[in-house]
Amino acid sequence: MDQQTTIDRLAILDWVAGLAAISERDFTLKRVQDYIVAHAVKPESLDGFCFFSKGNYTRNLIFKNDIFECMAICWEIGQSSRVHNHRDQNCWMSAPIGKLRIQNFRVTDQDSALGTCHILPTDICDMDATHPVHVNPLEPVHQVLNLPEFNQRAVSVHVYSKPFDTCEIYQREKGTYADVPLHYTSEYGKLNPEEKLI
Ligand SMILES: [Fe+2]
Numbered sequence: 001m002d003q004q005t006t007i008d009r010l011a012i013l014d015w016v017a018g019l020a021a022i023s024e025r026d027f028t029l030k031r032v033q034d035y036i037v038a039h040a041v042k043p044e045s046l047d048g049f050c051f052f053s054k055g056n057y058t059r060n061l062i063f064k065n066d067i068f069e070c071m072a073i074c075w076e077i078g079q080s081s082r083v084h085n086h087r088d089q090n091c092w093m094s095a096p097i098g099k100l101r102i103q104n105f106r107v108t109d110q111d112s113a114l115g116t117c118h119i120l121p122t123d124i125c126d127m128d129a130t131h132p133v134h135v136n137p138l139e140p141v142h143q144v145l146n147l148p149e150f151n152q153r154a155v156s157v158h159v160y161s162k163p164f165d166t167c168e169i170y171q172r173e174k175g176t177y178a179d180v181p182l183h184y185t186s187e188y189g190k191l192n193p194e195e196k197l198i
């Protein structure tokens with residue numbers, strides 16, 4: 001099948017409205033993945049939600065209800081996330097602008113009392129506008145990288161169900177992991193007042 005003729009291109013708020021029309025019972029890994037594969041986000045519709053910072057990638061909330069949240073993450077060239085998980089919640093992502101590398105990891109020898117574990121890199125995939133990905137619930141630890149050789153800014157759209165406000169960060173060299181709180185750089189197109197973008 002020719003993908004070009006079957007993918008709908010929607011402005012981000014229409015794209016999110018389509019997701020919000022899916023019932024909680026039907027908000028499954030496959031149903032949402034099918035939706036994201038069949039409906040691309042028009043890159044220009046993300047303009048009002050994008051804030052870039054040379055200090056770190058930025059997390060920009062677009063929509064949130066009890067079932068899911070959607071955000072745009074803005075990556076300067078060379079920026080990457082830490083190695084993390086999503087607290088047993090599903091995650092789908094695509095990159096309407098640019099390209100991003102996803103590096104997955106397997107966790108071994110985890111000791112939650114001590115906060116120690118080993119992580120081993122497993123598979124890699126690259127995502128862009130026509131290649132969305134979802135996090136594998138069986139191997140949910142991963143890192144997202146805008147590699148210097150990609151040589152362009154990227155904006156990815158993430159759907160998390162259900163919403164969560166902390167994640168576990170893994171420090172491979174130290175063999176440790178720990179909870180960290182998450183925050184939004186901007187919400188609904190408005191920069192949070194305490195943010196100092198550089
Ligand atoms: Fe992630």
